Amino acid sequence: MLKLAWRNIWRNKGRSIITIAAVMFCVIFAVVLRSFQVGVWENMIHEIVGNNFGYLQVHQKGFWGDQSLNRSIDLSSTDVNPVESVEGVDRLIPRLESFSLLYHGSNTKGALVMGIDPEMELPGLQLNDILLEGRSFSNNDSVIVVSEGLATYFKVGLGDTLLFMGQGFHGAAAYGAFPIGGIARMTNPELNKQLVLMPLSKAQYMYNCENRATTLVVAIDDDTDYAAVGDILKKTTSKSLEILEWKELFPEIIQTIEVDMAGGRIFVTILYFIISFVLLGTVIMMVAERQREFGILVSIGMRRSTLAIVTMLENIILIMGGAIVGMAVVKPIQFYFKYNPIDLSGQMKEAIEQYNFEPKLYTTTSFIINLNHGTIIFCIGVLVSLYAVWKIMKLNPIESMRS
Amino acid sequence: MSILKKSEAYLRGAQSTAEMSITTVRPSWERTMTAKLWNKGTEMSCILITGPKRDAGTVFMKNGEDIWNFVPAIKKLIALPAALVQNWMGTDISNDALINAGSLTVDYTPSVIGSKVVSGQDCWVLELLPKLDAPVVWGKVIAFIDKATYVQLGGEFYDEDNFLITEMQASELTQFDGRKLPKIIKMIPSEDTESYTIIRYVSVDFTTPIPDSFFTKSNIKNVK
Numbered sequence: 001m002l003k004l005a006w007r008n009i010w011r012n013k014g015r016s017i018i019t020i021a022a023v024m025f026c027v028i029f030a031v032v033l034r035s036f037q038v039g040v041w042e043n044m045i046h047e048i049v050g051n052n053f054g055y056l057q058v059h060q061k062g063f064w065g066d067q068s069l070n071r072s073i074d075l076s077s078t079d080v081n082p083v084e085s086v087e088g089v090d091r092l093i094p095r096l097e098s099f100s101l102l103y104h105g106s107n108t109k110g111a112l113v114m115g116i117d118p119e120m121e122l123p124g125l126q127l128n129d130i131l132l133e134g135r136s137f138s139n140n141d142s143v144i145v146v147s148e149g150l151a152t153y154f155k156v157g158l159g160d161t162l163l164f165m166g167q168g169f170h171g172a173a174a175y176g177a178f179p180i181g182g183i184a185r186m187t188n189p190e191l192n193k194q195l196v197l198m199p200l201s202k203a204q205y206m207y208n209c210e211n212r213a214t215t216l217v218v219a220i221d222d223d224t225d226y227a228a229v230g231d232i233l234k235k236t237t238s239k240s241l242e243i244l245e246w247k248e249l250f251p252e253i254i255q256t257i258e259v260d261m262a263g264g265r266i267f268v269t270i271l272y273f274i275i276s277f278v279l280l281g282t283v284i285m286m287v288a289e290r291q292r293e294f295g296i297l298v299s300i301g302m303r304r305s306t307l308a309i310v311t312m313l314e315n316i317i318l319i320m321g322g323a324i325v326g327m328a329v330v331k332p333i334q335f336y337f338k339y340n341p342i343d344l345s346g347q348m349k350e351a352i353e354q355y356n357f358e359p360k361l362y363t364t365t366s367f368i369i370n371l372n373h374g375t376i377i378f379c380i381g382v383l384v385s386l387y388a389v390w391k392i393m394k395l396n397p398i399e400s401m402r403s
Numbered sequence: 404m405s406i407l408k409k410s411e412a413y414l415r416g417a418q419s420t421a422e423m424s425i426t427t428v429r430p431s432w433e434r435t436m437t438a439k440l441w442n443k444g445t446e447m448s449c450i451l452i453t454g455p456k457r458d459a460g461t462v463f464m465k466n467g468e469d470i471w472n473f474v475p476a477i478k479k480l481i482a483l484p485a486a487l488v489q490n491w492m493g494t495d496i497s498n499d500a501l502i503n504a505g506s507l508t509v510d511y512t513p514s515v516i517g518s519k520v521v522s523g524q525d526c527w528v529l530e531l532l533p534k535l536d537a538p539v540v541w542g543k544v545i546a547f548i549d550k551a552t553y554v555q556l557g558g559e560f561y562d563e564d565n566f567l568i569t570e571m572q573a574s575e576l577t578q579f580d581g582r583k584l585p586k587i588i589k590m591i592p593s594e595d596t597e598s599y600t601i602i603r604y605v606s607v608d609f610t611t612p613i614p615d616s617f618f619t620k621s622n623i624k625n626v627k
Contacts, residue, residue: 070429103477163477170429171493173458175476206476208457 001306005313015289016318019282023322023381024329026275030268030373031330032363037264039338039364041257047358048188049246049253051124054217055226056233057249058083058092061242063214064249069098069169072212073241080216083241086232088224093120094213096203100166100174102196104154111150113164113196115203122219124187125197134158134182139199143181149193151183158182162196164206172208187358218243275377279384283315287391294392295400308389315388319381326377327370337363406527407513407546410553411445413582416609418443423604427494430597436492445509447618450501451626458492462626463501466618473623480623484538495569495590495600497560499540510537511544521547521556522574541568552576552583567593579607 009016049055058080063071075094084092096115101108117139118127127136127145137143144162156162161179168174178198186192204210218233220226226245233243247254287294297307342361344352349359419442426435437454441447452461460475463483470483483498491498511531519528531544542563547556558571569592573585588602616622 103479163479165474165477167493170427170432170434171490172434173461173474173492175474175479177477205457 001310002313005310005317008310008314009317012289015286019286019315019318020322020325022278022282023319023377024326026278026377027323027326027370027374028330028333030271030275030377031327031370032333033268033271034264034369034373035330035334035363035365036337036361037260038366038369039334039362040360041260042364042366043341043360043362044358045246045253047124049250051122052186052188052191053246053249054093054122054219055246056218056220056230057244058216058218058233058237059214059242059244061240064242064244067214069096069167069207069209069212069214072096072169072209072214073216074212076211078240079238082236082238083216083218083233083243086229086236088221088229089233090219090221091120093117093122093217093219094200095215095217096200096207096209096212097214098166098168098174098203098207100164100196102150102154103163103165104156104160107154109150109153109194111194111196112191113166113198113203115198115200115207117200118197120219122217127182127184127197130184130186131182132185134180137181137199139201141181141199142178142202143199144178145182145184145197146180147192147195148183148185150196151180156180166207168207169209169212174207176202176206178202189358272376272380276380276384279319279381280387283384283387287388291400294395295397298395299397299401304393304395308392311388311392312385315385316382319378319385323374323378323381327374330370331365334363334365337361338365405508405513406515406548406553407529407531408508410546410548410555411508413553414555414584415442415445416582418609418611418613420608420611420613421604422606423602425494425496426601426603428597428599428601434493436494441613441617443613443615443618447615449618449626452492461492462623463491464618464620464623464626466620469620471620471623480620495592495598496602497540497569500560500590507531507544507546510534510539513546518550519547521549522572524549524551524556526550526556554583554585556585569593577604579604580609582607582609 058073060071060073080092083089094117098113100111100113102111116125118125118136119138121127123129131145132148134145137145146156146162151157154160154162158180161177164174164176164178166174184197186195200213204212218229220229230243230245237243294307298304344359344361352359419440421440421442422437423440424435424437426433436452436458439451439453441449446467447465449462449464452458462471462473464471464473472481472483473479474481489498490496491501511533513529513531515527516530517528519526526547526549529546529548531546533539533541541560542565543561545559545561547558548554549556554573554576556573559567560569560571562568569590572589572591573587574589575586576583577586584604584607586604589599590602591599617626
């Protein structure tokens with residue numbers, strides 16, 4: 001029977017190609033659509049979370065809920081070796097994060113102050129890569145790097161001094177005056193509006209937090225699954241520390257993704273309806289074309305069920321072929337847009353930047369999406385093919401031969 | 404003269420210069436600052452932080468209704484409001500108690516509500532209620548004043564809802580420049596039993612005169 005089905009496919013190449021093409025394009029559309037959606041998020045998480053905040057962070061227990069300097073980690077008394085020695089952990093990056101009121105002339109603005117050791121930092125905070133002008137600092141320098149948005153707000157340039165007024169460890173006064181050594185553009189638009197980077201040692205002094213850090217960012221080796229490392233860390237780390245994954249650190253991102261994904265799923269569902277009718281169309285066409293053939297076969301003694309199975313097999317082969325070709329053909333498209341994202345411009349760009357996302361459309365190259373949608377379309381195809389089975393089972397040979 | 408005024412007059416004299424250390428204690432941490440304090444009458448006072456280094460040179464000055472804070476790290480003079488609820492420099496001492504101390508007799512109406520033995524001394528119990536429109540932090544202050552010496556040995560500070568916020572305990576009466584004064588003053592916030600702040604007087608000088616010009620905005624950067 002398989003042989004019969006195979007021969008039937010080759011008997012009418014045009015019809016087979018149309019069916020394969022229909023399935024193929026359906027797969028391509030669905031996969032491209034989903035790839036962009038997932039890809040944009042993947043990229044955003046990598047850029048904003050992975051490169052700026054790290055996928056995993058270590059804090060003193062309770063810090064994330066309170067975010068007070070009083071809950072910073074005492075680096076002199078805390079043993080971080082157990083964390084550093086876990087497989088997949090590259091290094092721990094100390095940061096001191098707090099807030100301060102900035103002064104320049106008669107302008108004031110609240111800012112997020114981050115004390116960093118630039119040599120150890122993640123790619124998103126590699127000063128040399130993000131500086132628009134000026135220079136980077138080393139841990140002993142006494143200059144700061146301000147984000148583009150702050151520099152614009154204060155109308156300041158290199159060499160101007162910003163005054164800091166804030167509260168340090170256990171309520172100590174945290175005042176400081178630092179000249180601007182550089183202006184940087186942060187990939188995270190929210191940070192780009194309010195971040196000040198200063199040498200870790202200077203931040204520690206200003207906030208009266210000598211030898212302390214609010215956060216230890218866990219830098220993980222390339223190609224390592226952060227979730228697996230996180231699981232090990234959560235089991236092994238001492239009780240005085242908390243290990244948080246980015247999903248716990250920034251649940252709002254997850255929520256935003258979920259909302260967006262739900263919207264995407266509705267869109268894909270509509271697409272599937274359209275796809276179903278396209279496929280149904282090809283099946284109806286096929287059945288109509290072969291009315292006479294079916295009629296003859298049944299009248300010369302072929303059992304209807306056998307005929308139905310053969311037709312079904314034909315369709316399954318065609319749809320499967322279409323799905324596989326579609327999954328393969330879409331792969332280069334996915335790769336192309338991953339490395340050459342679509343740059344948005346104009347109003348769309350502004351709208352997206354307001355939501356703190358990079359205004360670029362990336363694709364994902366994850367094969368799961370191809371497989372998922374290939375399978376879904378295959379199933380739709382098989383369901384739709386049942387129309388042919390139904391037609392064959394209630395076939396009236398005489399009438400169909402006359403038609 | 405009322406008990407409260409006698410007590411304050413005894414504590415301050417016409418003018419006084421004091422050196423002290425202020426230790427803030429938290430469950431797993433403590434910090435000590437050293438400071439110098441000048442007083443003249445009820446209207447003029449000035450505090451200079453002399454240590455640790457990162458805070459040294461910080462000055463708080465009150466003259467009449469003006470309160471100034473000079474921060475050497477940013478070379479800035481900051482005007483503070485008359486009634487500051489915040490605590491002073493991360494201690495358990497309210498800004499009000501330290502800088503604006505003279506205002507107890509000015510802004511509150513005292514009445515004797517009883518007697519009590521505090522630290523072995525027979526004390527008056529005074530209830531101080533703020534005058535209408537007075538720029539004050541507390542809703543009620545209870546003061547325990549030694550009947551014999553007029554030294555204030557204790558105090559309780561309540562907010563406007565009558566909740567106890569901070570308790571003050573004075574101890575170790577010691578001779579300073581001819582007057583017997585508590586050497587140690589302990590401020591205990593009521594919400595946290597393991598936290599407190601201790602002021603230890605090192606020396607008090609009631610004799611050296613201080614000119615009025617000392618307590619001026621233009622002098623604030625020269626205070627030593």
